[in-house]
Each structure stands twice: as structure tokens, then as C-alpha cells.
Amino acid sequence: MGSTKNTKLLELTLLLASMLTILANAIIAPSLPLISSTFKDVNNVEILTKLMLTLPALTIAIVAPLAGRLLDKVGRIKVLYISLLIYLLAGTSGFWLGSLFSILVGRVVFGLGVAGIMTVSTTLIGDYFTGAKREHFMGLQGAFVALGGLIFITAAGVLTDINWRLAFLIYGFSAIVMVLVPFSLHEPKMAHHETKAQTQNRVAVPSVVWLVFISAFITTVSFYMIPVQLPFFLQKLEGINGNKMGLALGSMPFAQAIASYFYKQVKRKLDFVSIYSLGFIPMAIGFLVIGFSHTYVQTVAGVLLIGLGVGTLIPNGNLWMINLVPVQVRGKYVGFLTTATFLGMFISPIIIQPIQNLVGINSSFIVLGVALAVLSVLYFFIRKSVAASN
Numbered sequence: 001m002g003s004t005k006n007t008k009l010l011e012l013t014l015l016l017a018s019m020l021t022i023l024a025n026a027i028i029a030p031s032l033p034l035i036s037s038t039f040k041d042v043n044n045v046e047i048l049t050k051l052m053l054t055l056p057a058l059t060i061a062i063v064a065p066l067a068g069r070l071l072d073k074v075g076r077i078k079v080l081y082i083s084l085l086i087y088l089l090a091g092t093s094g095f096w097l098g099s100l101f102s103i104l105v106g107r108v109v110f111g112l113g114v115a116g117i118m119t120v121s122t123t124l125i126g127d128y129f130t131g132a133k134r135e136h137f138m139g140l141q142g143a144f145v146a147l148g149g150l151i152f153i154t155a156a157g158v159l160t161d162i163n164w165r166l167a168f169l170i171y172g173f174s175a176i177v178m179v180l181v182p183f184s185l186h187e188p189k190m191a192h193h194e195t196k197a198q199t200q201n202r203v204a205v206p207s208v209v210w211l212v213f214i215s216a217f218i219t220t221v222s223f224y225m226i227p228v229q230l231p232f233f234l235q236k237l238e239g240i241n242g243n244k245m246g247l248a249l250g251s252m253p254f255a256q257a258i259a260s261y262f263y264k265q266v267k268r269k270l271d272f273v274s275i276y277s278l279g280f281i282p283m284a285i286g287f288l289v290i291g292f293s294h295t296y297v298q299t300v301a302g303v304l305l306i307g308l309g310v311g312t313l314i315p316n317g318n319l320w321m322i323n324l325v326p327v328q329v330r331g332k333y334v335g336f337l338t339t340a341t342f343l344g345m346f347i348s349p350i351i352i353q354p355i356q357n358l359v360g361i362n363s364s365f366i367v368l369g370v371a372l373a374v375l376s377v378l379y380f381f382i383r384k385s386v387a388a389s390n
Contacts, residue, residue, distance in 0.1 A: 039100040057345040067079060084178045121141070122318050125137055150257065215313070229349075272319075279312040286309065
């Protein structure tokens with residue numbers, strides 16, 4: 001892979017690209033109330049403003065498999081470069097577009113960029129690294145994804161206080177990655193040239209991939225309850241201002257980054273299914289703590305526990321997928337995994353809201369906590385039947 005210097009630059013570029021992905025939709029969350037008041041004359045402005053967070057997730061869920069197939073056919077680097085360009089132009093469009101409708105269209109297009117970047121960056125980790133190095137790097141990727149969310153969402157909060165349009169300029173960070181790509185990344189030899197010949201002889205993919213998709217979907221449905229529902233939960237407590245709300249939301253990616261960084265140590269001792277069984281436990285306890293909490297400190301403690309679980313499970317799903325599927329179809333299946341992840345993000349409020357309407361906001365956290373505890377036990381019992389796939 002060339003000199004140590006080139007290797008370090010390659011690793012840095014992949015990690016910076018990863019920062020642009022999973023929490024990208026939520027970057028503008030702090031500015032939503034101000035956007036809503038700016039366009040208050042527009043019908044259904046509250047719903048339309050919230051769509052700015054969910055529309056990109058839906059776009060990503062739809063187009064990620066296409067992005068995956070594309071990068072298996074035309075090559076990883078071309079797709080990455082085009083995706084970064086779309087991300088840059090559509091992401092920053094909220095800064096320079098005038099109407100609410102045009103900004104919403106920009107958010108739909110923005111999803112195309114995220115889908116491409118996420119699919120390519122995870123696939124390239126599978127292409128460039130093997131064994132223990134791959135496990136280590138997948139953990140690092142998870143840490144940088146969380147770190148990106150923490151830094152960018154906090155920065156968006158500060159910029160929103162000046163002018164909400166400035167928050168959209170954070171997406172301009174992708175320009176740095178665009179400049180680095182031609183100097184640091186190369187098209188993997190195996191990834192592209194052998195695809196056509198070998199794909200014709202149907203490449204066997206184990207059926208356990210479905211468990212990877214389902215697990216990723218469950219993880220995202222669960223953890224996305226925090227950015228969507230926690231602000232409403234905290235509103236009921238006394239003395240909660242914007243800073244405290246931001247700190248509570250930011251504590252999840254903080255814990256997530258720490259857990260992801262130590263993922264390689266966990267993977268050395270456990271198989272993929274056992275890690276899911278283990279990772280659902282702090283998430284379950286975290287949701288129960290929030291559900292039963294009456295103070296701000298108790299709530300933040302619950303959020304931190306959830307972050308530890310999520311930080312273990314996101315790299316686990318990515319690594320499991322790239323270890324399972326042959327290189328010729330790796331892009332396609334990482335695309336499907338991206339779909340499962342963002343579909344969970346899009347559907348999370350749709351699943352959680354009816355439960356909340358039925359039992360109340362506090363009890364909805366308890367219901368999810370109990371469900372995750374049951375899942376932890378279920379994964380513990382099915383681990384032996386899929387051990388052969390690890």
C-alpha cells in the first residue's frame with residue numbers, strides 16, 4: 001500500500017469521509033426552530049421543517065443499493081468523488097437557496113451524496129484492510145462517525161445563534177475530503193477488474209446477511225429515538241435550556257466514540273452475534289434509566305449508556321458485512337446495509353410515536369428498554385446457530 005506516509009494519508013481520508021455520514025442529517029437540528037419561524041407563512045411549516053431531518057434518510061435508503069452496484073461496476077473512487085461533490089453543493093444549498101421548498105429539494109439531493117460516501121468508505125475499508133487491522137479500523141471509523149456528529153452538531157448550534165443559514169456551511173467540510181481523495185486513495189485491484197467475469201458465475205452470499213440487515217435496522221430504530229424524542233422529554237424537566245439540551249444530545253456520540261474506539265478489543269474475544277447480544281444490554285438499561293428518571297443528571301446517564309451500546313454495534317454490523325460477502329459484490333451488499341441503517345432512521349419516529357401516544361413519553365422509553373433486553377436474550381440463544389458465519 002505504499003509508504004507509511006501514504007498509508008497514514010489514506011487512513012485519514014477514509015476517516016474524514018466517514019465523519020460526513022451517519023449523523024449528517026442531524027447537523028442542522030439546532031436550527032430547525034429558527035427555520036420554522038423564518039418561513040412561518042408557509043402552510044404546515046412545522047412538519048415541512050422536520051422533513052429536513054428525515055427526507056435525506058429516505059433518499060439514502062432508496063439509492064444506497066444503486067450506489068453499491070455502481071461502485072462495483074465503475075469503481076469506488078469515481079463514485080466517491082461524485083458523491084462528495086453532490087454532498088458539498090446540496091448540503092450547503094440551505095445557505096444560498098431562498099424558499100423552504102427549494103431547501104427541501106436540496107435535502108433530497110443531499111441524501112444521494114451521503115449514500116455514496118457511506119457506501120464507498122465502508123467498502124474501501126473492506127478492500128484495503130484485512131484481519132486485525134480491519135477490525136481496528138472499523139472501530140476507528142465508528143469513533144470518527146460519532147466524533148463528526150459531536151463536533152458538527154455543536155458547531156451548528158453556535159452558528160445558528162448568529163444566523164441559521166450559516167449552519168448549512170458546515171457541509172462544506174466535504175471540500176477538504178475532495179481535495180485529499182486524488183492524493184490519498186487508489187482504486188483497489190480486486191474491486192473492479194474481476195467483477196464482470198466472476199459475477200457471471202453467481203457469487204455465493206450466505207443467508208446470514210439478512211441477520212446483519214435486521215440487526216442494523218434495529219440498532220438505528222432504537223438509537224434515533226434519542227435525537228427525535230429526547231428534546232420533548234427534557235422539556236418537562238425544570239431549568240432546561242438550549243445548552244443543557246445540546247449537552248444531553250451530545251453525550252450520546254461522545255460515549256459512542258469511546259465504545260467504537262475499543263471495539264477491536266471486544267471483537268478479539270467475541271463473535272458478531274454475541275457482540276449484538278452484549279451491545280443491546282447497555283442500550284436497554286439506558287432506555288430504562290431515562291424512562292424512570294426524574295432529573296437531568298439521571299437522563300444524561302441513560303443517554304451515555306445508550307451511546308456505549310450504539311458505539312459497539314455500528315462497527316460490528318459494518319465489519320460483519322464486509323467479512324461475509326465476496327469482494328466482487330461487496331459494494332452492493334454494503335449498499336443494502338446502508339439502506340437498512342437509514343431506513344431504521346426514517347422509520348424510528350413512525351414506530352415510536354404510536355407507542356408514545358398509547359403509554360406516554362416516559363413509558364415509551366421503558367417499553368423500548370424491555371424490548372432491547374428481550375432481544376439481547378434472543379441473540380444470546382441464536383449465536384451458536386450462526387457461529388459458522390463468523
